[in-house]
Amino acid sequence: MRKQIAAANWKMNLTLQQANALMDELLATPHQLKDSQEAVFGVPFPYLINIKNKLAGKKNVFVAAQNCYDKKAGAFTGEVSAEMLKSIDVDYVILGHSERREYFNESHAMLAEKVNLCLTNGLKPIFCCGEPLAIRDAATQNAFVENQLKESLFHLSAQQLTGFVIAYEPIWAIGTGKTASNEQAQQMHAHIRSVMAKQYGTAVAESISILYGGSVKANNAKEIFAQPDVDGGLVGGASLVAADFAVIINSLK
Ligand code: PEP
Secondary structure: OOOEEEEEEOOOOOOHHHHHHHHHHHHHOOOOOOOOEEEEEEOOHHHHHHHHHHOOOOOOEEEEEOOOOOOOOOOOOOOOOHHHHHHOOOOEEEEOOHHHHHHOOOOHHHHHHHHHHHHHOOOEEEEEEOOOHHHHHOOOHHHHHHHHHHHHHOOOOHHHHOOOEEEEOOHHHOOOOOOOOHHHHHHHHHHHHHHHHHHHOHHHHHHOEEEEEOOOOOOOHHHHHOOOOOOEEEEOHHHHOHHHHHHHHHOOO
């Protein structure tokens, strides 16, 4: 079975004290991970080492950075490289979140470079894609998402994409309380898998974990995750509430 993943995206929230308290509370809240399941915590850069240490020895639990820079090293004040993240034992890196694409003008080419740098450094990307409302209203979301995948991932080899993680996040559902319906999520996830299958073959496509993101909550995670092509979720708001995120972890297939 391909990996089922509950990934938290804390975004630019929480002080160190609040982050510690949230993680302590979550660790004290009953949640269970089977062999094929993972929980991933996308925490702000300054807390990565601290949260990683808190999770030491816990099975199938990992940390993620929320970004990295698209250059190897050098005079880029304020940026963080993939190599730096690897040197502190970060596991995953969230790339191409719609907030980064929109507010920081991240292009397909920049994201392709970030993916390359992560893979070169042994970091696992969680590659985000998803359409804005106008594209959904125009019913052109399939072509839009296919282009995002093509432009930033299709230079990779089949081997590099085996076991890869993609997060489909319709922008109109992020932080809005408006979740894609189970059918909308399944339809797009199946489309993403078919796009990857067309390019790389069925075995590669079947190995890719495709997470759904967009107002996943404790009360809707189970039904969304139950869709055959939904392999868990990338969760913003609800990942900031320990009890809710524990329920979301327990909702994985
Ligand atoms: C996200 O930030 O990736 C996200 C899906 O946020 P939310 O769960 O709050 O919609």
